[in-house]
Amino acid sequence: MGSIANGDPLPPKPINLAVIGGGLAGLALTLGLLPHSQHIKTTIYESAPAFAEIGVGVAFGPNAVRAMGMISPAILKGFKKHVTGNSPDYPALEDVWASFRYGMDSKTETESGKGKKYGDLICHLRGTEKGLGEMLEREGISTRSCIHRARFLDELVQLVPEGTAQFGKRLVEIEELEEGGVKLRFADGETVVADGVVGCDGIKSMTREMVFGEEGKKARPQFTGEYAYRALVPEAVAVETLGDELAKNCQLYIGYRGYIMSYPVEHGKFINIAAVIQKDNLEWDDDNWIIASTKEDMVNDFEGWGSNIIELISRFETKDKWGFYDLLHEQKYYRGNVCLLGDSAHASTPNLGAGAGMAFEDAYVLSNLLGAARDAQELEKVFKCFNEVRRERTQDVIKASRKAGKVNSFLGEGIGDDFDKLRPDIEARYRWVWDFDLEATLVEAKKM
Template sequence: MPPSATTSENAGTFQNHASQEIAIVGGGLGGLALAIGLLKHHVNVHIYESAAAFSETGAGVAFGPNSTRALGLIHDALLEGYKKHATFNENRDHDHTFLSFRWGMDEKKEGGNKAGDLMWHLEDLWNTEGAQKLDVRTRSCIHRARLLDELVALLPQGITSFRKNFVSAEEQLDGSVKLYFADGTTALASAVIGCDGIKSQAREIVCGPSVQATYVGEYAYRAMVPKADAEKALGKELARNGQLYCGYGAYVVTYPVEHGDFTNMVAIPRESGESYSWSLADWTVPTTRDEFVQHFKGWYPPLVEVIAKYCGPQKWALFNLQHSAPYYKGKICLLGDSAHATTPHLGAGAGMAMEDAFILSSLIASVKSSEGIESAFRAFDSVRRPRTQQLIKNSRIAGLATDFMMPGVEDDTDRMKDHFKAWYKWLWHEDLEAQLQLAKNLLKVRDDAITDRLASI
């Protein structure tokens, strides 16, 4: 049932300014998850989406334990919808395995490992019961379109306006926020939350024009390979369970989606040298299979051959958004990629948006009215900016590690494993409910300080 029909301990407590809704700019995964969380708490929302309909680019997305926990914390029905489409490692011996690390090419030493050889299985060694309680496993994957469908199914009719290209927003004298759109229309809201992705227009208002996504010198080739061809090329074990192939200057990740009907394969080479550029306006450019094969000469032949057969006609540039600016300004806040876009090397970007949605929706509900919304945004920024910006740093270094380019590690797989274990322990086992309580404590400290100042007047 839609979240607006559910009950909540905060039900009926939040009062929007002048009966206006909170405006969510952008109808991607993060924006819709936030809307569901707010509606569960009976907070009125309206979504403004630039496209003519809800849609998602890309193919598979991977969720770890932190991400699936966040889905359930946002709304039980969201987690249940996710589980209908989630694909896991088929081999039950790998229920707690996120990825199996392998050599993508021969080791550069006499008698070294060969392409395709196993390095190690990256496993959740710290809290295997957590995933089991949610009836998932350490790694789960879903096609973005299926997750979008489940999010949309939880939204009531009439809360979305399509073909609305957001241009700007400004606070009014009565405390509301006025939104301006490219078609000349406007709208009023209690507050605005920018969920408009890496090219965010809302971010320019909040952070200023100097905070821009940066090309990181890597790009991705993508292939969605039918089950039969993936198994023929790689065998059932490799095709039906998540794998990460490391190499000198590149890596390839593969994992099953759509309940194993397809294997999603993504190959990411790194540009050589210190100078490289790519316009954010054209973050996908045409490519050819021959170009892909040229980049991956010397790699595991069955892997290269099957990706070349199904490689898409475009390659995707990788950007991130490393900065120190607050994620809010007044009654305008940022969520997900608009605030902290990251590289995909730890498989955590979409999951971070789900964490954001849980924390922010709960904080907004806790401040009781639109007059306290800026305090909620401030508390959100205090607890989310350190974690999300740390992820960006960790992910960049993880990309170097998989390319055997991490200083002091290179192709020493034992040292590499130690780093990945530390990164994933930090990522997977954040206590989101404790983080929310910390943010609420920050709200209370500020409220108490205001009360004390008023008492002294």
């Protein structure tokens, strides 16, 4: 550090940080860095012409909602404007994350599963334990926290200072400079030099390709053998088909080689539905992960399921089929002064409802570590510490989500459609995700 004439130390040079991607992950990190704006200058480079989110509803567990509030109370305030839980018409279900039910009649020969019928309740998965749900209660947020992706993104965008984002910036090359820093080249020909880069550009991340290099071929998205039909259905249609209680509260119907999840969004105006199918030795040959399908395909895939569920699926206006990919790998989440966050590092399937929440946990840890960095020379150390405390948990979430897909499809090893084994497995899986001390993780990272 330099000094001025009277011997006082010069203030440290601001760290110039480039955030690649302006989705939920990139915005969460940027907002987490706002309290440190005096010494960290953050610029978002987004390939699209404006901020935008694809997809429909997204669910967040209690751990993720806590992380939002820990990053910034303003994030939580925007989330609360649009968050939707189970219907207030059913107060007994207020703290229920999902009601797990048989989606079709059981075919098992085990004593506990024999005779189970479509619609039979397996369990009401209720809120978090260990006192970690206190913040949700204080903020008036129910355990079931669902939101429309686009609405949430709009709230986050309003919190980003003007001039922070540049659009139409598709990254094509990253070069580490000998003198320090990183040069970025974009498809429009512009080059930018930054002290550090955080890739928040999703499962198809260009940043990841460049960070991993040749080794990255082992860390590319993998098709999991699952696909889903997804739609937003007007509440009236869902109520007419399923009945009031089932339509207005989150249900997860599990069956042979598939499951169907439904939950309200937009304060109950719509019901978000994902109907998931697992198939052996299925390959996804199309480069597009969302492909056109037909009503006949949808109905055939769910042959044997409850009649009203099939009726609801048949009424989907969109017939697209969404392939499920994830990112299970052994690579580090950084190289030099370039780091990966959220789906670019550890995308998971939606089977556990935990993937999006990991980005907010990431953003809390990384924004605080970056805020504690004295200068750009410490960026690689920051990224290394982030990798040390986040890699194992986020990769384990991917594995747990894969298992959830199997269990929800009666394919869980040693579990199948056995009623007595399903409930404890469901409870343990979600508790592990939810009952997590994120603050302790940050303390551990700072000690490093």
